[in-house]
Amino acid sequence: MKLLLKVLLFLLPIFQPSISEAKSFVFDVVVSEIIYFDNEVKAKNDSTEFFENDFGISCKSESNLLNYRKLAISSNAVAAKGIGNLKVPIYRVYGGCSSMYGKSYSLINPKFVPNYRNFAGLPNANTGQYLLRGNIPLKDIRVGRWFASPLDGRTGGLPLELYQNFNQLSNPANIILKKPF
Amino acid sequence: MFSFKKSKNIELTQTAREIFLVILTKLIQILSKANLTDQAQVVKTLIDLLIQQKDDEFVKLLNGIDMWGGSGAVWEVHIGDNHSAREFEIEMVKLIDLMEKTNVLGKGIKPIRKIFKENVSAKE
Numbered sequence: 001m002k003l004l005l006k007v008l009l010f011l012l013p014i015f016q017p018s019i020s021e022a023k024s025f026v027f028d029v030v031v032s033e034i035i036y037f038d039n040e041v042k043a044k045n046d047s048t049e050f051f052e053n054d055f056g057i058s059c060k061s062e063s064n065l066l067n068y069r070k071l072a073i074s075s076n077a078v079a080a081k082g083i084g085n086l087k088v089p090i091y092r093v094y095g096g097c098s099s100m101y102g103k104s105y106s107l108i109n110p111k112f113v114p115n116y117r118n119f120a121g122l123p124n125a126n127t128g129q130y131l132l133r134g135n136i137p138l139k140d141i142r143v144g145r146w147f148a149s150p151l152d153g154r155t156g157g158l159p160l161e162l163y164q165n166f167n168q169l170s171n172p173a174n175i176i177l178k179k180p181f
Numbered sequence: 182m183f184s185f186k187k188s189k190n191i192e193l194t195q196t197a198r199e200i201f202l203v204i205l206t207k208l209i210q211i212l213s214k215a216n217l218t219d220q221a222q223v224v225k226t227l228i229d230l231l232i233q234q235k236d237d238e239f240v241k242l243l244n245g246i247d248m249w250g251g252s253g254a255v256w257e258v259h260i261g262d263n264h265s266a267r268e269f270e271i272e273m274v275k276l277i278d279l280m281e282k283t284n285v286l287g288k289g290i291k292p293i294r295k296i297f298k299e300n301v302s303a304k305e
Contacts, residue, residue, distance in 0.1 A: 096253065102253065104252045104257040105252075121251045122250060122251045122252060122253060123246050123247045123254050124247075144292060149288055149289025151287070
């Protein structure tokens with residue numbers, strides 16, 4: 001989210017001299033507000049909205065000047081598109097009955113989670129000998145479950161269990177673990 | 182003398198058992214065809230429990246980690262053949278629907294049904 005805000009805040013000031021008033025909303029919260037007032041130009045009380053839905057982010061632009069409406073829209077479109085194409089690493093612990101091509105992934109690096117098997121709810125048949133790491137654009141991320149389920153005495157609760165295809169990954173790399181999960 | 186823990190005996194109707202059997206048999210066929218022997222074994226164990234009418238054990242395994250856990254569970258397998266993959270998703274949706282109908286659906290399974298439903302409708 002911080003990165004998202006940074007991109008928006010970086011892009012919008014570029015248009016500052018041209019836009020009399022522009023606001024950017026992400027998840028209905030104003031993240032950037034630029035107000036430039038020119039006495040010679042009268043406001044026409046026009047406004048518009050733009051929604052970039054492929055990553056589920058709604059970027060709404062408002063401009064009170066008809067002539068600069070498109071500028072406000074395009075700035076947000078660029079920002080939203082750029083964010084959607086950002087690649088983030090995802091991880092899959094596998095081995096034994098669990099193949100590398102399965103569809104359950106995690107956004108969280110298992111190396112940083114003590115007792116990962118318990119929190120991720122790995123079946124016993126998964127030997128946890130391998131760690132697959134790949135990158136995926138943010139727009140392609142598909143959350144299967146918000147939290148891993150507590151099953152058969154496992155704690156579960158690991159946030160953001162993803163449902164992805166192996167062929168969506170770019171630069172997949174396998175790591176053989178000295179100490180399996 | 183006192184029993185603080187509520188023990189609830191689960192008993193499935195004969196009709197429910199038969200429908201479970203049909204769905205699970207279909208699943209085992211798809212998994213075996215895709216050479217997913219470990220996951221097929223989990224489903225086979227479910228069928229055995231169902232035939233032996235061990236409903237408590239059946240429901241426990243049906244809601245268990247081997248079916249709905251993380252990587253290596255039955256629900257998240259990759260099936261290369263598109264037709265089989267679609268059939269698998271349809272059968273999994275049917276299974277979850279039946280679990281809900283028979284009041285044996287555990288936690289954290291409904292989101293999986295949503296994914297499978299989306300996949301099935303996308304492939305249509």
